C-alpha cells in the first residue's frame with residue numbers, strides 16, 4: 217500500500233510521460249511521508265526486485281522525519297534549499313550524479329495566496345542550483361508549484377537550462393486547485409548554459 221494518495225499523481229504522470237526507468241538515480245525532494253519515493257523505488261528498481269533489470273537508486277530528502285523505506289536512502293530533517301544539504305545530497309549519490317530530480321515540496325501555507333505562490337516558486341528555483349551540481353546532461357526535473365503571477369519566471373529559468381519544458385495541468389476535475397507541475401527534460405550541459 218502507498219503511504220499517501222499522492223502516489224497516484226506520480227504514477228499517472230509517469231505512465232504518460234515516461235520519466236522513470238530501471239537503473240536511474242533519482243532525488244525525491246519533499247519525501248515525507250514517502251509515497252512518491254515508493255513509486256520511484258519500484259520504477260527504477262532501486263530495491264533490486266527485478267533481478268533482470270538494472271538496479272537504480274533513490275534518495276529522499278525532507279524537512280521532517282521520513283519512515284525507513286526499503287530501497288531508498290534518506291536524508292530527513294534537511295532543507296533542500298540549503299547549500300549544505302545540496303552538498304550532502306551530492307555525497308550520498310553514487311558517483312555524485314542523478315538522472316531525475318522529483319519535487320513534490322510545498323511551503324508551509326501562510327494563507328496569503330501571493331506569498332505562498334512565491335515561496336513555492338522559490339522552492340522550485342532552488343532545484344536549479346541542485347541540478348547544476350548533480351544532474352546529468354539530458355536529465356529531468358519534475359516539480360510541483362502553485363500557479364500564480366511568478367510562474368512565468370520559473371518557466372523562463374527552466375527553459376534556459378532544459379531543451380523541453382512542459383506545464384502539466386491537473387485534470388479538469390481538479391482545476392480549482394492551483395497545484396501544477398513543470399516537467400523539464402533534456403538538461404543542457406554546464407558549458408552550453410555558460411556560453412550564453
Ligand code: SAM
Nearest residue numbers: 246248249250251252278279295296320321322
Ligand atoms: N511526495 C510526498 C509523498 O508522496 O509522500 C508528499 C510531499 S508533501 C506534499 C510536501 C513535503 O515537502 C512536506 O513533507 C514538507 O516537509 C516538504 N518540504 C517543504 N519544503 C521543504 C524544503 N525546503 N526542504 C525539504 N523538504 C521540504
